[in-house]
Amino acid sequence: MLPNASIPHYWMLLLRIMAATLGGYIVAALFSVAALSLPLDIMMSLRIGMMGSFIIWAGVATWSFITPSLIRLWGAIGLATCSLLLVANYGIH
Amino acid sequence: MAQLHTWCGLLAAWLLFAVFLTGTLSYFKESISLWMQPELPSVAANAEWDNRRLADYWQHYLAEHASTARNWQITFPDERMSVSTAVWFGEDGSEQLVLDPTTLTLVTPRETRGGDFFYRFHFQLHHLPAVYGRWIIGIATMMMFVAVISGVITHKKILRDFFAFRPQKGARSWLDAHNACSVLTLPFQLMITYTGLITLMSLYMPWGLERAFPDADARRQAISELHAFPLSGPATGQPAALHALSELVGDAESHWQKPVQSLRVSHPGDAGARVAVWQSALEALSAHRPQRIYEASSGALLAEIQSQRIDEQAHGVMVGLHAGRYANWGMRWIYFSLGAAGCGMVATGLLLWTSKRKYKKGSELGMWCVERLNIATLAGMPIAVLAFLASNRLLPVALSGRAQWEIHFFFVAWLLALLHAVLRRSASQAWREQLTLTVILLLCLPMLNLLAPSYSVLGDLAAGNWQRVSVDLMCLVGALIIVWQMKRAAKKTLSRVPPTQVAS
Numbered sequence: 095m096l097p098n099a100s101i102p103h104y105w106m107l108l109l110r111i112m113a114a115t116l117g118g119y120i121v122a123a124l125f126s127v128a129a130l131s132l133p134l135d136i137m138m139s140l141r142i143g144m145m146g147s148f149i150i151w152a153g154v155a156t157w158s159f160i161t162p163s164l165i166r167l168w169g170a171i172g173l174a175t176c177s178l179l180l181v182a183n184y185g186i187h
Numbered sequence: 188m189a190q191l192h193t194w195c196g197l198l199a200a201w202l203l204f205a206v207f208l209t210g211t212l213s214y215f216k217e218s219i220s221l222w223m224q225p226e227l228p229s230v231a232a233n234a235e236w237d238n239r240r241l242a243d244y245w246q247h248y249l250a251e252h253a254s255t256a257r258n259w260q261i262t263f264p265d266e267r268m269s270v271s272t273a274v275w276f277g278e279d280g281s282e283q284l285v286l287d288p289t290t291l292t293l294v295t296p297r298e299t300r301g302g303d304f305f306y307r308f309h310f311q312l313h314h315l316p317a318v319y320g321r322w323i324i325g326i327a328t329m330m331m332f333v334a335v336i337s338g339v340i341t342h343k344k345i346l347r348d349f350f351a352f353r354p355q356k357g358a359r360s361w362l363d364a365h366n367a368c369s370v371l372t373l374p375f376q377l378m379i380t381y382t383g384l385i386t387l388m389s390l391y392m393p394w395g396l397e398r399a400f401p402d403a404d405a406r407r408q409a410i411s412e413l414h415a416f417p418l419s420g421p422a423t424g425q426p427a428a429l430h431a432l433s434e435l436v437g438d439a440e441s442h443w444q445k446p447v448q449s450l451r452v453s454h455p456g457d458a459g460a461r462v463a464v465w466q467s468a469l470e471a472l473s474a475h476r477p478q479r480i481y482e483a484s485s486g487a488l489l490a491e492i493q494s495q496r497i498d499e500q501a502h503g504v505m506v507g508l509h510a511g512r513y514a515n516w517g518m519r520w521i522y523f524s525l526g527a528a529g530c531g532m533v534a535t536g537l538l539l540w541t542s543k544r545k546y547k548k549g550s551e552l553g554m555w556c557v558e559r560l561n562i563a564t565l566a567g568m569p570i571a572v573l574a575f576l577a578s579n580r581l582l583p584v585a586l587s588g589r590a591q592w593e594i595h596f597f598f599v600a601w602l603l604a605l606l607h608a609v610l611r612r613s614a615s616q617a618w619r620e621q622l623t624l625t626v627i628l629l630l631c632l633p634m635l636n637l638l639a640p641s642y643s644v645l646g647d648l649a650a651g652n653w654q655r656v657s658v659d660l661m662c663l664v665g666a667l668i669i670v671w672q673m674k675r676a677a678k679k680t681l682s683r684v685p686p687t688q689v690a691s
Contacts, residue, residue: 126395136399137412138498143395144388145502148381155333159191
């Protein structure tokens with residue numbers, strides 16, 4: 095699961111746990127805000143954002159322990175955070 | 188992935204077992220409340236009452252005794268709860284009265300939190316500010332969600348494994364039992380976990396709401412719309428007479444062709460007063476039940492609230508599926524069994540963790556902690572629940588602060604179970620003793636019920652009122668299951684003792 099699983103890479107494990115918890119929550123929370131830009135009724139976008147966010151969070155958390163590369167993992171979380179921030183701030187609605 | 192499943196599951200499992208157990212009991216919270224309040228009439232199969240007459244009774248009573256209250260909340264009886272209740276928030280806090288709908292007389296049952304204690308505990312714990320409790324359980328629920336997803340991914344040979352049950356094989360058997368509990372009921376476990384998060388989503392994910400409605404008043408309005416729960420509106424300070432509630436109840440019932448479940452009068456006696464009437468939850472999948480809102484002084488219909496858009500319905504149905512208030516008795520038992528399978532899933536998962544590591548080298552302290560916590564939770568939690576129920580029969584009926592004492596029994600029993608699990612030298616001894624105690628309590632509870640002044644078991648049986656009797660019966664069934672499992676476990680350890688050891 096981890097590169098060089100024979101050596102206890104505690105800090106690498108810690109980075110994965112951080113990605114699954116903090117990273118997952120940030121991406122999920124930003125998703126729920128970015129969803130407000132959907133061209134729909136405000137309550138509908140709100141519900142889509144809120145109800146979808148838990149699936150996003152679970153997805154990020156699971157993927158944090160699947161992907162072999164930590165760089166790719168944090169890169170993807172960073173990229174998702176930036177693009178969701180963009181949509182949340184400059185979205186159409 | 189397997190490690191994610193193992194550690195995510197392990198760390199949340201003890202709390203999840205408590206949540207699953209109390210949550211499963213909550214599907215019968217009305218029946219447990221009836222059992223804990225023998226003074227209340229049973230729900231007779233052919234009982235008849237008129238909700239309009241009840242509304243009339245309450246209107247007269249509350250106008251006389253609670254005219255200064257901010258809110259009156261009235262619930263009507265249904266096939267699960269035999270009485271009508273009124274709750275109001277006066278100057279000195281919340282007050283509640285109970286009415287027998289067939290005789291129109293007030294009854295004063297013993298003071299208890301009843302099944303509602305389990306219901307509250309399963310999403311906000313106790314002895315903690317509700318928000319903290321809800322967050323703690325939310326985090327555990329999220330871990331469960333991740334554990335279920337990673338469990339499915341771990342399980343590539345899901346079908347083949349499902350049909351392979353290898354009993355009497357130690358860790359293998361626990362693995363198979365764990366798989367049987369979880370795989371068979373997987374759709375339910377996924378549903379109950381996800382919808383559990385949805386019920387409290389405006390607490391866990393408030394960011395969209397804060398962004399869309401920066402103004403606090405607009406946000407309150409939006410939250411009320413999100414959860415289909417109407418706000419009371421402001422009081423005007425001008426006095427005004429209250430329209431006949433019975434007419435409003437009659438209007439709503441004839442409009443829906445369904446009974447009403449509850450009504451709320453906000454600012455009674457004020458010109459700004461509103462009456463909100465809710466439809467019965469029975470056989471309506473969505474938890475966001477239709478409501479009609481009337482102006483209290485004139486009786487004019489102000490709003491009819493009914494989920495229509497797809498998102499409203501999806502949201503309401505998810506919450507409805509979780510709470511199962513729509514369910515009739517058959518469906519309720521299915522919910523109960525699936526919830527019990529959820530308890531089994533968590534319990535076998537924990538036992539699997541220890542039995543896999545028992546004969547391997549590893550952290551002794553970790554193993555010791557997990558094993559003792561397993562005992563204190565898997566056996567201790569049922570003991571606490573049973574102590575809570577037993578205290579209901581043992582404490583004097585007139586004791587002041589009685590409801591709180593019952594809760595003390597719950598927590599003290601749990602604490603003692605934890606102490607016993609920690610102090611006992613041998614874990615298997617601790618297991619045996621606590622499970623034996625559970626069985627004794629399960630057997631004593633129906634006995635106690637016969638001895639202590641309580642409801643008439645035979646009378647209820649003869650009248651075909653199964654609600655309370657089922658609580659006693661489930662105790663006996665539970666005792667049988669534990670005895671059967673303990674016998675099996677004893678046989679297994681006996682046959683596994685190496686022959687040399689027996690010789691010496």
